Amino acid sequence: xxxEIIAVGTELLLGDILNTNAQFLSRELAALGITVHYQTVVxxxxxxxxxxxxxxxxxxxxxxxxxxxxxxxDDLTKQTVARAYGDELRFDEEELxxxxxxxxxxxxTMPQNNRRxxxxxxxGRKIENHNGTAPGMIFEDTREKGxxxxxxxxxxxxxxxxxxxxxxxxxAGMSDCVLHSLTLRVMGIGESHLQExxxxxxxxxxxxxxxxxxxxxxxxxxxxxAQDLQTAEEMCRNYAALFYDALGDHIYTQTEDxxxxxxxxxxxxxxxxxxxxxxxxxxLLSARLTSVPGSSEVFQYxxxxxxxxxxxxxxGVKHETLxxxxxxxxxxxxxxxxxxxxxxxxxxxxxxxxxxxxxGGTPEKPVGLVYVxxxxxxxxxxxxxxxxGRTRExxxxxSTQHALDMIRRLALDLAQPGCRAFAAGTPxxxxxxxxxxDV
Amino acid sequence: xxxEIIAVGTELLLGDILNTNAQFLSRELAALGITVHYQTVVxxxxxxxxxxxxxxxxxxxxxxxxxxxxxxxDDLTKQTVARAYGDELRFDEEELxxxxxxxxxxxxTMPQNNRRxxxxxxxGRKIENHNGTAPGMIFEDTREKGxxxxxxxxxxxxxxxxxxxxxxxxxAGMSDCVLHSLTLRVMGIGESHLQExxxxxxxxxxxxxxxxxxxxxxxxxxxxxAQDLQTAEEMCRNYAALFYDALGDHIYTQTEDxxxxxxxxxxxxxxxxxxxxxxxxxxLLSARLTSVPGSSEVFQYxxxxxxxxxxxxxxGVKHETLxxxxxxxxxxxxxxxxxxxxxxxxxxxxxxxxxxxxxGGTPEKPVGLVYVxxxxxxxxxxxxxxxxGRTRExxxxxSTQHALDMIRRLALDLAQPGCRAFAAGTPxxxxxxxxxxDV
Numbered sequence: 001x002x003x004e005i006i007a008v009g010t011e012l013l014l015g016d017i018l019n020t021n022a023q024f025l026s027r028e029l030a031a032l033g034i035t036v037h038y039q040t041v042v043x044x045x046x047x048x049x050x051x052x053x054x055x056x057x058x059x060x061x062x063x064x065x066x067x068x069x070x071x072x073x074d075d076l077t078k079q080t081v082a083r084a085y086g087d088e089l090r091f092d093e094e095e096l097x098x099x100x101x102x103x104x105x106x107x108x109t110m111p112q113n114n115r116r117x118x119x120x121x122x123x124g125r126k127i128e129n130h131n132g133t134a135p136g137m138i139f140e141d142t143r144e145k146g147x148x149x150x151x152x153x154x155x156x157x158x159x160x161x162x163x164x165x166x167x168x169x170x171x172a173g174m175s176d177c178v179l180h181s182l183t184l185r186v187m188g189i190g191e192s193h194l195q196e197x198x199x200x201x202x203x204x205x206x207x208x209x210x211x212x213x214x215x216x217x218x219x220x221x222x223x224x225x226a227q228d229l230q231t232a233e234e235m236c237r238n239y240a241a242l243f244y245d246a247l248g249d250h251i252y253t254q255t256e257d258x259x260x261x262x263x264x265x266x267x268x269x270x271x272x273x274x275x276x277x278x279x280x281x282x283x284l285l286s287a288r289l290t291s292v293p294g295s296s297e298v299f300q301y302x303x304x305x306x307x308x309x310x311x312x313x314x315x316g317v318k319h320e321t322l323x324x325x326x327x328x329x330x331x332x333x334x335x336x337x338x339x340x341x342x343x344x345x346x347x348x349x350x351x352x353x354x355x356x357x358x359x360g361g362t363p364e365k366p367v368g369l370v371y372v373x374x375x376x377x378x379x380x381x382x383x384x385x386x387x388x389g390r391t392r393e394x395x396x397x398x399s400t401q402h403a404l405d406m407i408r409r410l411a412l413d414l415a416q417p418g419c420r421a422f423a424a425g426t427p428x429x430x431x432x433x434x435x436x437x438d439v
Numbered sequence: 440x441x442x443e444i445i446a447v448g449t450e451l452l453l454g455d456i457l458n459t460n461a462q463f464l465s466r467e468l469a470a471l472g473i474t475v476h477y478q479t480v481v482x483x484x485x486x487x488x489x490x491x492x493x494x495x496x497x498x499x500x501x502x503x504x505x506x507x508x509x510x511x512x513d514d515l516t517k518q519t520v521a522r523a524y525g526d527e528l529r530f531d532e533e534e535l536x537x538x539x540x541x542x543x544x545x546x547x548t549m550p551q552n553n554r555r556x557x558x559x560x561x562x563g564r565k566i567e568n569h570n571g572t573a574p575g576m577i578f579e580d581t582r583e584k585g586x587x588x589x590x591x592x593x594x595x596x597x598x599x600x601x602x603x604x605x606x607x608x609x610x611a612g613m614s615d616c617v618l619h620s621l622t623l624r625v626m627g628i629g630e631s632h633l634q635e636x637x638x639x640x641x642x643x644x645x646x647x648x649x650x651x652x653x654x655x656x657x658x659x660x661x662x663x664x665a666q667d668l669q670t671a672e673e674m675c676r677n678y679a680a681l682f683y684d685a686l687g688d689h690i691y692t693q694t695e696d697x698x699x700x701x702x703x704x705x706x707x708x709x710x711x712x713x714x715x716x717x718x719x720x721x722x723l724l725s726a727r728l729t730s731v732p733g734s735s736e737v738f739q740y741x742x743x744x745x746x747x748x749x750x751x752x753x754x755g756v757k758h759e760t761l762x763x764x765x766x767x768x769x770x771x772x773x774x775x776x777x778x779x780x781x782x783x784x785x786x787x788x789x790x791x792x793x794x795x796x797x798x799g800g801t802p803e804k805p806v807g808l809v810y811v812x813x814x815x816x817x818x819x820x821x822x823x824x825x826x827x828g829r830t831r832e833x834x835x836x837x838s839t840q841h842a843l844d845m846i847r848r849l850a851l852d853l854a855q856p857g858c859r860a861f862a863a864g865t866p867x868x869x870x871x872x873x874x875x876x877d878v
Contacts, residue, residue, distance in 0.1 A: 013477075014465060023458070037487060040480075195552070212456075282741070291832060293797055300745045301742075301753070303741075314753075
């Protein structure tokens with residue numbers, strides 16, 4: 001079944017509101033195995049609305065409308081759709097009584113305009129609206145079987161329950177297959193490199209797999225179509241196994257959890273705690289960790305040490321280390337991580353130091369150079385990132401992303417790829433640099 | 440000029456992402472006096488994309504595309520548009536060098552796929568992308584003057600600066616009248632109260648004024664239309680004066696600066712420094728302050744003290760104060776602010792303690808209860824927020840927003856409305872509660 005979504009409303013065309021209905025409806029239709037080919041937004045203009053409706057009816061089996069069911073004269077959706085689908089509207093006394101009741105419940109009398117909302121299809125069916133005055137409706141083309149139009153009011157608080165209570169069951173009853181999706185989140189491999197590694201897996205027909213790049217992570221969505229849910233789930237699981245073969249522990253979750261959620265939940269499961277020491281990220285790492293409900297169980301202390309003097313005093317970074325290697329160095333990152341781990345009495349400590357830009361870069365230490373260190377009981381790991389051509393915010397976000405992944409790997413006792421490791425307490429002894437991490 | 444907006448991307452049709460680009464572009468075009476008649480979303484499908492482009496070109500003068508400029512084979516937008524507008528693509532060595540540089544700067548080699556992004560129009564022009572590899576482009580129909588298509592990449596962080604830096608000035612240059620906007624940012628008055636205070640000012644025809652509510656602040660955008668820029672600017676300034684009369688120092692800027700930018704720049708001008716102590720916001724305040732380039736001049740230390748024991752040890756909050764009033768109390772907020780001010784040797788100190796939720800609330804101290812304190816040399820101010828019916832993230836963001844405003848007011852020596860004030864060093868002496876702030 002081919003579908004399209006049509007939103008009617010000038011406020012969308014002016015950018016006054018976001019078209020969240022299109023996202024909601026698209027997601028719901030996809031879950032039902034119905035393919036959405038187009039989303040359209042058109043204003044409250046008779047001629048343009050008419051042409052949009054006629055074209056959409058021509059090329060698609062199911063149109064889902066949001067908006068344009070209001071009480072004012074410029075709300076034309078149902079008249080226009082009724083004409084296109086060979087139906088007519090009739091005045092419905094029962095609907096009028098409901099609308100009047102809606103107003104009297106607020107101690108108000110119904111404006112005359114709202115009578116318009118009591119017109120419903122002669123052949124089509126009504127959809128009850130428990131949260132507003134405009135009923136929804138479903139038209140089936142009277143001259144061509146299998147062509148449908150669903151009309152829903154614009155406010156999401158009305159549209160969403162109406163879709164879930166009435167439209168979804170009706171569509172599910174017509175469908176002959178089920179769609180199931182599974183999401184893998186991948187950290188530590190760039191999108192194009194990932195594509196080279198698993199490119200062939202992306203060309204399958206069923207299940208399908210698609211990549212979505214985010215800042216310093218990639219989301220893989222696997223979607224299977226089958227006769228029943230159990231089969232679709234199994235197909236997804238089997239296909240996901242191929243991705244695990246190729247990507248291993250770069251996949252940090254197969255849930256909807258973000259990396260910070262994954263890290264906090266992993267620490268909870270393992271009964272471990274973490275403390276953070278941040279320079280260029282200025283608290284962004286601790287803010288991400290503490291955005292997760294319940295994080296106080298695994299996180300008690302974060303220090304945002306912007307000045308060198310504070311790094312020494314609060315974290316115990318050695319004056320000589322700062323002098324010898326500079327604040328942006330693997331040695332200082334490591335001492336920050338070890339220092340905050342000690343100060344907090346935590347299982348793991350993280351240190352981040354770098355140059356977020358746009359100023360402050362030198363040829364030797366350019367903007368985007370960041371060292372991230374993670375300290376455990378016996379080993380401290382440091383990685384070097386060079387996040388160039390990005391904004392300050394992207395450098396900072398990417399740095400915290402890599403820091404979170406290092407905590408995850410510490411908590412799960414996994415390898416730390418691309419990192420330099422050394423025995424705890426010895427950072428100032430190591431010289432030279434660490435290899436640049438693939439960001 | 441009639442325009443339409445076309446987003447290309449299967450992830451939109453699946454409902455995986457919200458079409459925020461359509462809102463951004465619609466709003467920007469409206470501000471330029473350009474009417475948007477349609478918004479369309481279509482997938483990465485050659486035939487459907489082709490038909491959408493041809494129809495849109497037929498009925499509109501300006502098409503603005505987002506997405507479909509990626510490096511993979513299914514990204515077809517520019518080939519399709521070039522054909523419809525009678526242009527061709529040529530391989531651009533300079534663009535290739537830029538893309539290669541983008542990769543080599545990360546120490547990586549460019550995947551072969553990305554060569555596709557170096558194709559640009561023969562007749563049209565390129566739009567520079569400072570935040571990604573895909574250049575944008577502007578086509579003018581080679582057979583029909585005055586028909587344009589603008590192509591921008593999908594990620595908002597790339598699209599928005601490209602539109603503002605290149606497309607907006609280009610469109611403004613084609614218009615016969617000049618539009619000028621001035622933005623006032625208002626902190627500390629809720630949207631409905633604001634509307635009561637300045638409602639009549641919102642009904643003017645030229646200049647127009649529109650309100651946009653954000654988390655704990657409201658943006659007023661004044662837009663004037665005139666024959667020349669100077670006149671439009673003066674109209675905006677005069678109209679803004681009426682808002683200043685009504686709202687006074689609740690207006691924190693008339694630039695595009697965010698509250699954190701305003702605070703950092705104000706501190707720089709006044710030569711003052713600030714230190715932060717955060718509990719429920721977990722570093723979000725310091726992250727916001729340090730997101731501003733150059734913030735190291737005014738910020739050296741932030742402590743994220745989640746655990747009580749850490750509040751005592753790191754900030755010197757008294758054990759008795761925690762025992763007597765609890766961690767979420769005006770007294771502890773004040774001691775945190777004074778403690779971190781002392782520890783950092785800063786001019787101002789901020790303390791935030793509260794219950795961000797979703798768990799941890801009690802009837803006496805519900806989720807959303809937050810105390811924010813700001814300490815100066817002689818006085819410490821505390822405000823009580825009750826941010827109810829919101830998510831954890833909104834409670835945290837709102838708290839930092841109010842903290843930033845208190846720093847601004849300290850730096851500018853302004854009153855602290857809705858706050859309780861007491862002499863520095865005496866927080867544990869004051870009992871009772873502070874009035875709830877209008878959030």
